[in-house]
Amino acid sequence: MTEFNIIEKYFNIKQNKRPDVVLGIGDDAAILECPPGQQLLLTTDTLVENTHFFSYTDPYTIGYRSLAVNLSDLAAMGATPAWALLSLVLSEFNDDWLTNFSAGFFNLLKQYQMNLIGGNLAKGPLSITVQVAGFVSKHQALVRHGAKVGDYIFVTGKIGEAHAELINHQSFLTITPRIKEGIALRTIAHSCIDISDGLLADLTHILEASHVGAHIQLEKIPVSAELSWEAAITGGEDYELCFTVPENKINLINFDCTCIGRIEAKSGLRIFNHEKLISIEKQGWQHFC
Amino acid sequence: MTEFNIIEKYFNIKQNKRPDVVLGIGDDAAILECPPGQQLLLTTDTLVENTHFFSYTDPYTIGYRSLAVNLSDLAAMGATPAWALLSLVLSEFNDDWLTNFSAGFFNLLKQYQMNLIGGNLAKGPLSITVQVAGFVSKHQALVRHGAKVGDYIFVTGKIGEAHAELINHQSFLTITPRIKEGIALRTIAHSCIDISDGLLADLTHILEASHVGAHIQLEKIPVSAELSWEAAITGGEDYELCFTVPENKINLINFDCTCIGRIEAKSGLRIFNHEKLISIEKQGWQHFC
Numbered sequence: 001m002t003e004f005n006i007i008e009k010y011f012n013i014k015q016n017k018r019p020d021v022v023l024g025i026g027d028d029a030a031i032l033e034c035p036p037g038q039q040l041l042l043t044t045d046t047l048v049e050n051t052h053f054f055s056y057t058d059p060y061t062i063g064y065r066s067l068a069v070n071l072s073d074l075a076a077m078g079a080t081p082a083w084a085l086l087s088l089v090l091s092e093f094n095d096d097w098l099t100n101f102s103a104g105f106f107n108l109l110k111q112y113q114m115n116l117i118g119g120n121l122a123k124g125p126l127s128i129t130v131q132v133a134g135f136v137s138k139h140q141a142l143v144r145h146g147a148k149v150g151d152y153i154f155v156t157g158k159i160g161e162a163h164a165e166l167i168n169h170q171s172f173l174t175i176t177p178r179i180k181e182g183i184a185l186r187t188i189a190h191s192c193i194d195i196s197d198g199l200l201a202d203l204t205h206i207l208e209a210s211h212v213g214a215h216i217q218l219e220k221i222p223v224s225a226e227l228s229w230e231a232a233i234t235g236g237e238d239y240e241l242c243f244t245v246p247e248n249k250i251n252l253i254n255f256d257c258t259c260i261g262r263i264e265a266k267s268g269l270r271i272f273n274h275e276k277l278i279s280i281e282k283q284g285w286q287h288f289c
Numbered sequence: 290m291t292e293f294n295i296i297e298k299y300f301n302i303k304q305n306k307r308p309d310v311v312l313g314i315g316d317d318a319a320i321l322e323c324p325p326g327q328q329l330l331l332t333t334d335t336l337v338e339n340t341h342f343f344s345y346t347d348p349y350t351i352g353y354r355s356l357a358v359n360l361s362d363l364a365a366m367g368a369t370p371a372w373a374l375l376s377l378v379l380s381e382f383n384d385d386w387l388t389n390f391s392a393g394f395f396n397l398l399k400q401y402q403m404n405l406i407g408g409n410l411a412k413g414p415l416s417i418t419v420q421v422a423g424f425v426s427k428h429q430a431l432v433r434h435g436a437k438v439g440d441y442i443f444v445t446g447k448i449g450e451a452h453a454e455l456i457n458h459q460s461f462l463t464i465t466p467r468i469k470e471g472i473a474l475r476t477i478a479h480s481c482i483d484i485s486d487g488l489l490a491d492l493t494h495i496l497e498a499s500h501v502g503a504h505i506q507l508e509k510i511p512v513s514a515e516l517s518w519e520a521a522i523t524g525g526e527d528y529e530l531c532f533t534v535p536e537n538k539i540n541l542i543n544f545d546c547t548c549i550g551r552i553e554a555k556s557g558l559r560i561f562n563h564e565k566l567i568s569i570e571k572q573g574w575q576h577f578c
Binding site for chain 2: 022023026027028029030031032033034036039040041042043044045046047048049050051052072073074076077079083085087089117118119120122123124125127129131133134136141143144145193194209
């Protein structure tokens, strides 16, 4: 199999071509139309074998997840996904692996009416880099630096589910990117982030970017039954959203989520277990400690 | 050094912020403004240790080249570069390596008034994936599928210089992406490609995409003095442009380039050495043969 044959067989598959894709896979770059009045969102994320997944991880899950972690970043900005590029480094040609990887990737891509518009294939130790593009109306993108004193702090879903899976050395959950929730928050939330580094680390990013502090109530955080609270809120790879909403807009939230605390003027993050202030050491996922 | 510290120290350096960058590095995605009336071009390319460079290759050159190969793709489309994302997989923290890599990357970035708007850092076997975005006015992008019977075939620069370097196991030349030439060709060329897989392979991409054939004159091809013609035109990694121009627009070309042949109706590529039709076996760079 040559590079071109692999792209043709596994990645240049029939897609429902989006009208904004003038020219997709097959030239030196894709040609695209940006909708007027919208802002473009661009992000990228990489999965590396033995760092983000194991050699025995189901390739369908790897394909799905390589796109899902990127969509989670778009979700955190309130964006509607549009296009993806896929850079695949493969150690060898393996028909079965590529068939399943491709199925996982394209199944998620189709759920959001996205198009794969380009990419790259190279030989080397297995890793997958995906870039995604999405759109949001001007001034409606959700950012980390917008939290205001008095905002209530919310999270979607349960915290620590992915971490529980990692500890048990199982394959990953196929996470659901919170695209729908991000879009719903566009005119409601003051700030938003996805919980990829752990709740405490990511909430701290919001606080630092917004120059505010917060308190949270440990017992209110919805955690996976298998985990201690500490493990749940410091473990990474969750991909739920953490966001802040002013009091007068809380009634506009139209999806399930949990209020876990409130933004305060005093810097720093104070964690209460019922009425008691506690301290937690580990602050989330770090590659190069 | 944590992931955040590395990004802060080596990659979130002071840039002349482009007015189209609403929000750059530091959130879940970059927020960008696309200029009205322009089409967006997106592409990505990966360099992998032991495949595209060696462990002893100067990190400045790796940083420069990881962006340059992507700019070459934008050049082949006639695009003006705007933004880049950088996904870096590092086996370990190395201050000296990162300092030099970053210098090579940003020096080239600045030459084109581009901004680094985001990226990703992960632990694993060394590889670098860069994505670039550029713009071109509607209907002016250069494509592979536009070659017409009677077009003259041109190349920029000398063919096979990069291949000569590879054979000699030296570090790479710091290639100059042909951005200026690509932009100049917007209203002149019928088709264009960058020579990353070797002249014969890449010209064949144009012929197949355009449903035409061609003849070229081997003795007219400007090759590196160190190389045989065969090695020069089948070796990859050149990053010169190969393009086709109709007879009535040849006088509009305002930069150095060499005419090497002509597009014909009969499919296939015929190579002449002076008057003699010859055959050449190897058709360029393939990762998974």
